[in-house]
Amino acid sequence: MSSDPLAWETLDRRVAYTCPGFDVVNERVRLPDGSETDFDYLSEPPSVCILPLTPDGDVVCIEEWRQAVDRVSYGLPAGGVEPDDGDLTAAARRELAEETGYEAGSLDSLVTVEPANGIADALLHVFVAADCRPTAEQRLDFNESIRVRPTPFEDLLAAVRDGAVRDGRTVLAVSYYRLFDDGA
Structure with a gap:
């Protein structure tokens, strides 16, 4: 205690x-x-969110049906850590590949947060994935409906600014990256 x-x-x-x-x-x-x-x-188990950047500076975004809010959500690949993952980096690589078909050249931790610590024990680990390239088909879970939508970073940032992106994980990752990691 x-x-x-x-x-x-x-x-x-x-x-x-x-x-x-x-x-x-x-x-x-x-x-x-x-x-x-x-x-x-x-x-819930820890989760990961990935800010995947392509060599030309696009962000590999996704559009995913979210039943709880009854709409398609625009944002970043994310998901729960699974027992076979071994570590958080493995979980981030797996989620990126499953949801987008992309693979990262490198992966770096950005931030870890408690996104809703008044109502949940959730831990969210955010990663920046660089040099992302399409290498395979998506491997979606049975209950995932996802469309891949590469987007220039500045367009994603503008969508966060104007409220078009409502996914909290995406807002956090893009804002934190912009504030601390990309030198802007």
Whole structure:
């Protein structure tokens, strides 16, 4: 237990619901004032998001149907780390290849964030993939509907600026890259 006076004490923990991709966890907690309550959150494996750059400076973007928001989402390849991945870099390479058919010449870590730490224990690891080239066909999961759409970086940045890109992973990756990594 943390010694920070803001810390909550977990008294009991159970998985209330399990489905492919995540669990809903219910915890009985004691708050700093001594009162007890329940707290529910999503628990999921770590995930990766890839900002794939081609030799000519395009970003290998995707358009993917997102059932939760009932529309096609425009953004970057991303997905969960799987047990066979070995490490985060392997997961990023696998997701890039599966969703786009592209392979990276090099891959560098950009940032790791907790994208929704008020409601989930999710960790998102963002990578920049350089010298990306098409090498194979997509290998989509049964529940993925994805179209590949290479886009000039400045056009993607403009789409982030004007709100046309709403995918949080993409907004984060493009913004962080622009702020800290591309020298602009």
